[in-house]
Amino acid sequence: GINAEYGEVAQAIKGMHLRKAQKYLKDVVGKKQIIPMRRFMGGVGRHAQTKAFNTSGSLGAWPKKSATIVLDLLKNAESNAEVKGLEVDSLVVEYIQVNRAPQMRRRTYRAHGRINPFMCSPCHIEMILTETESVVAKEDDDAPKKKSKKKEARARARKGAE
Numbered sequence: 001g002i003n004a005e006y007g008e009v010a011q012a013i014k015g016m017h018l019r020k021a022q023k024y025l026k027d028v029v030g031k032k033q034i035i036p037m038r039r040f041m042g043g044v045g046r047h048a049q050t051k052a053f054n055t056s057g058s059l060g061a062w063p064k065k066s067a068t069i070v071l072d073l074l075k076n077a078e079s080n081a082e083v084k085g086l087e088v089d090s091l092v093v094e095y096i097q098v099n100r101a102p103q104m105r106r107r108t109y110r111a112h113g114r115i116n117p118f119m120c121s122p123c124h125i126e127m128i129l130t131e132t133e134s135v136v137a138k139e140d141d142d143a144p145k146k147k148s149k150k151k152e153a154r155a156r157a158r159k160g161a162e
Contacts, residue, residue, distance in 0.1 A: 003100055003123045004040030005063040009070050010096040010125065011038065018091040018129060022074055028067040034060035035067070070125065077129050086131050095128040 009028075012035050013021040027033035034049035037059045050060035074093075081088055101122040108118040147155075 002066070003098060003121055005035075005061070005066040006070070006098045006123050006125060008035050008037055008040060008061075009063060009066045010098050010127075012036065013070070013074075013093050014096050016093050018074060018078060018093065019089065021093055022071060025067045025071045025074070028062055029064055029071070031062050035063060036060045073125060073127065077127060081129060081131075090131050090133070091129040092132050093127060094130040095126075097126045099124045099126070 009025070013024065016024065024033055028035055034047055034052075036050050036053040036055040037044045038055055041057070041059045044059045044061055046058045047060045048058070050058040053060075078088055078091070081091055101124050104120040104122065106118040106120070107115050110116050
């Protein structure tokens with residue numbers, strides 16, 4: 001259903017920088033990039049664009065509605081960050097979660113005077129953007145690298161054989 005698509009979109013942008021996520025979702029709407037379907041993949045088609053991701057079966061889709069709504073949420077989060085005085089260009093989507101919301105009920109009329117439920121399945125989307133340093137300083141590698149006991153034994157055996 002719709003919730004599944006939101007979940008897949010959320011997983012696709014998790015951990016991305018804000019600007020990168022916005023560009024990616026705009027490309028998804030324009031079918032230039034694809035959302036890989038990892039979990040909810042029943043009846044999803046296979047596409048060549050999915051080869052860019054490490055997924056099984058190269059299954060992917062371009063969920064337009066989900067992508068545009070998540071894009072609007074990102075825009076909202078960006079303006080919230082501006083009001084708070086955060087550096088917008090260094091924001092990262094650290095946490096994003098999609099949950100089911102209570103279903104809304106309507107009715108649809110069927111043949112022979114019967115009535116069936118016509119349910120809407122909305123969802124709650126929750127995301128947290130955090131500020132990160134754009135340049136991450138690398139630690140000094142002065143300490144010698146640890147070798148496993150197996151590798152050390154193999155190295156000793158080679159020395160003994162020479």
